[in-house]
Structures are given as C-alpha cells and as structure tokens.
Amino acid sequence: MKSGISAWVQAIKRGDVVSDEQFDACLNAFTKRHTSTHYTPCDVALQAVQFLCAEEGRGHRILDVGSGVGKFCLMGAALMEHAHFFGIEQRNSLSTMADELADQSGLNNVSFLCGNAMNLNFKDYTGFYLYNPFYEHLEPFSAIDESIELDEDYYHIYAGFVRKQLQNMPKGTRVASYYGMGDEMPLNYDLVNQSFNNHLKCWIKR
Numbered sequence: 218m219k220s221g222i223s224a225w226v227q228a229i230k231r232g233d234v235v236s237d238e239q240f241d242a243c244l245n246a247f248t249k250r251h252t253s254t255h256y257t258p259c260d261v262a263l264q265a266v267q268f269l270c271a272e273e274g275r276g277h278r279i280l281d282v283g284s285g286v287g288k289f290c291l292m293g294a295a296l297m298e299h300a301h302f303f304g305i306e307q308r309n310s311l312s313t314m315a316d317e318l319a320d321q322s323g324l325n326n327v328s329f330l331c332g333n334a335m336n337l338n339f340k341d342y343t344g345f346y347l348y349n350p351f352y353e354h355l356e357p358f359s360a361i362d363e364s365i366e367l368d369e370d371y372y373h374i375y376a377g378f379v380r381k382q383l384q385n386m387p388k389g390t391r392v393a394s395y396y397g398m399g400d401e402m403p404l405n406y407d408l409v410n411q412s413f414n415n416h417l418k419c420w421i422k423r
C-alpha cells in the first residue's frame with residue numbers, strides 16, 4: 218500500500234476528493250508551519266488546474282510563479298498527465314521540500330527550480346498560476362521567514378515584470394490568480410470567471 222505523497226497523488230488520479238490535511242502530513246516541521254496561509258487549498262488548486270488546462274490538444278506547460286512546497290504543481294501534475302507543471306521558488310527550504318515530494322510522488326510531469334521568477338522567460342510556458350507571490354514585500358509580517366530581503370520596491374519591480382511578461386503572451390493565454398492585488402494583470406486580459414469569494418480569478422488574453 219502506498220503512503221504519504223504517493224497515496225495523495227494516486228487518490229487524485231482516481232478522482233477522489235483529497236484533503237489539505239493529507240498533504241500537510243507529508244511536509245517537514247518547518248514547511249508545515251505555513252500550510253494554512255501560504256499554500257493553495259486543494260479545492261482551489263483543482264479548479265485553477267481545470268481552467269488552465271481546459272483547452273484540449275495543447276502541450277500545456279504551466280508555471281506556478283512562487284511555488285512554495287509545490288502543492289499546486291503536484292496536484293496539477295496528478296490531475297493532468299499530458300500537461301507539465303513547473304514551479305519556481307526563491308526560498309531554498311521550500312524548493313527542497315518540493316523536490317523531495319516530487320521524487321516521492323512517482324510523477325514525471327512536474328519540475329521545480331530554486332530561484333527568482335524574474336530570471337524566467339514566460340514565453341517558455343503556456344499558462345500561469347499566481348498565488349499572491351509578492352505580497353510579503355508590502356506586508357512583511359505576512360512573510361514566511363526572514364531569509365529574503367523585504368522591500369516595497371521589490372513588490373512593484375516584480376509585479377511590473379510579471380505584468381510585462383504576461384502582456385506579451387499570445388492570444389488565448391490563460392492565467393489563474395488567487396488573492397493578490399491584481400497588479401500583475403495587464404489590461405489586455407479578460408476576467409472570465411471568479412470563485413471562492415472572488416479570490417480565485419480566471420483570465421484569458423485577448
């Protein structure tokens with residue numbers, strides 16, 4: 218019988234409802250401390266993934282900008298075996314946890330990179346997920362830890378970078394954003410759906 222993250226993944230593949238608690242049980246003590254505020258709830262991830270991969274016949278390459286311990290990407294990879302999910306995370310502790318979970322998961326369509334999202338070219342991806350990645354620069358008390366320098370200027374620089382990258386994506390590009398100020402979204406995207414008290418927003422490029 219499979220246990221831990223592998224059991225969670227197999228349950229998703231079968232179409233079972235999985236819980237946040239099951240996922241949290243796979244985390245180490247440090248990363249578990251942030252579960253309720255910093256990692257996407259399973260039901261939100263499910264809906265976001267279904268939106269991002271709704272168009273059939275495309276080789277979806279979905280990027281989670283600030284992927285934390287990889288919860289969104291792992292769920293996506295379990296749900297959509299023909300899509301590939303990529304996560305970039307600046308905090309080494311979280312990215313290492315994500316790598317460990319990916320190794321144990323048995324999935325071969327999920328990859329994590331430790332680094333700054335500013336170093337990526339968004340044209341390498343087809344769809345994007347954003348769970349308020351830069352907010353800690355506006356509200357330092359909400360930060361996961363003190364391992365990175367927090368400064369309001371970074372918020373504007375990072376949000377501006379993401380906006381510019383998204384602005385130049387091809388027509389039809391899909392973005393799902395959860396919470397956030399909306400500052401990353403360019404005006405050439407239509408808001409096509411909102412759920413979870415309007416915190417999950419689904420966007421398509423015109």
Ligand SMILES: C[S@@+](CC[C@H](N)C(=O)[O-])C[C@H]1O[C@@H](n2cnc3c(N)ncnc32)[C@H](O)[C@@H]1O
Binds near residue numbers: 254255282286306332
């Ligand atoms: C609210 S958490 C979301 C985690 C994950 N996307 C999820 O939904 O479970 C935001 C994450 O973005 C990361 N982050 C913030 N700015 C980043 C940047 N410039 N490059 C890479 N990661 C970043 C933070 O370290 C944090 O782990």
